[in-house]
Amino acid sequence: MKQIEHESYPPLQHVLRDLRIEFEMRADGTGHVWLPVSEFVRNPTGSVHAGVLATLVDLMGGGLAAATVQPDWIATADLTLHVLPRPAGDEVEGVARVLRAGRTTAVIEVELHDDRGALGIATMSFARLPRRADNPVLPTPGVGGRGTMALPDSHLTEPIVDRLGFAVVDAASGAIELPLGSYIVNTLGAVQGGIVATAAVVAADTIVGWNAGHVVEVCDLQITYLALVKAGPLRTTARLIDPNTADVSILDSTGRVTTVATAVAVRPA
């Protein structure tokens, strides 16, 4: 196992280390990613929290897109995730492939499964950007085997939503807050894309569950990134389209809408 080290990213205490995700770029152009499913990334029913799956696919999709467009770099433009809400096995694997790599964009698809079969599917679009000096250098696909950002003592000690620090401000309007800190930043010092997606999931779970009067789990997420969240706390507002579907806006502390999302949350079987 190769530990991925970079001069400044991620910090020693970081969610991408604590999730203990492993990944590998293969010579055939596919990317593979593995998530050990601890109790702290599960919903009460045993399924994996959609925000964690979004973080998983964002990490793998971003890595594969960046490797594909080298020496250029990428920024996530949108992410969609569709999950089959059922208890997951001990490990979730994602297999990513490039659907298109053009002059200005790249499109990636990630299929998710565990030892019982399909768990979901995700797609992502990335804008292709000129390389900056501080962009990480990625390993050549097919060289180096599995890697991880986890350090030997990296792990979660409480549920992921609690560890990230989400606070519900007003459940009826899907208003939640997330303080910014080094634990959740990306290479640009903004909130990591998977964590922004997690905020959309928490907001949708909150407003749909509050209106339904019972616990729900997000199974569909469609998210469009408009700007980085650099000024915290991150805040959300939401409105219901129908009893199971919420439109979520994610704002920074200046009130700027940085991200829009639509999420479907259902009562678990």
Place this chain on the structure above:
Amino acid sequence: MSQFDDPDAGRSVTRYLGVTLREQAEEGVVVGTAPAGRHLVDPLGIAHAGVLLGMIDSAGGVCAGLASLPRWIVSTNLVGRLVPRKLEGGVVLRARVLRAGRNSVVTTIDARDDATDALLADAVLTSAVLEPAGGPPNYDRPMVLEVPTAKTELADPNSFYGIRPAAAGVELPLTDTVLNPWGILHGGVTTTLVESAVRHTLGGAHLTSVVLHFLRPGRVGPVRTVATWIGSRPDGELLRVEVRDLGAEARTMAIAIVSATPRGTSS
């Protein structure tokens, strides 16, 4: 080369969808209106998802195009949530720009029943900005794109476009009817191909969520579309749909991830 100066070339789909588009004084907003028509709905009276998404693609695309002038746009992906309910009147669309960047434009579009104001669909369209061969369309501002009302009753979308069942899915020859002014398959036909393939696989369905990535243009045909079932969920079925141009080395033109209720529901 585009055919925007020819008033007839590549207009069949636009006329079939019947959406008149008007730019509003409010910056970055385009409003579309489509009169009621039996071709818009299925036998249960529910709007065809493919037609609705085609309207959304048109309204969002023009809205994004106006925001990118003197360049123009091509749709890259469309994500939409649909509410399958009985359509009482025509369709009103409202598209506005969320973000207009140098390389891409993001628009949000909602579609409502003009008789009840009920929400039919809510979508986000992302478009790539490009330098169009032959230049962008030349519109007076504020732009009005009037579509003449059909004088006769129109056929259902599959019949009008020429979509037919084929091995494991549906197939479409690339005739002039289904092309846009750029001479490639119209995005509004791709959305109907996706709906038809899902219905083919499930034996009838109403789409509730669609993520559609336009990957490459369709130029040769026939175009084959196959929906593959992924799994069941409390809110319906999950499928992956692939659209391929068989005449162009079967390259993938588009993929979609779709949630659908197998027998459909109305509200």
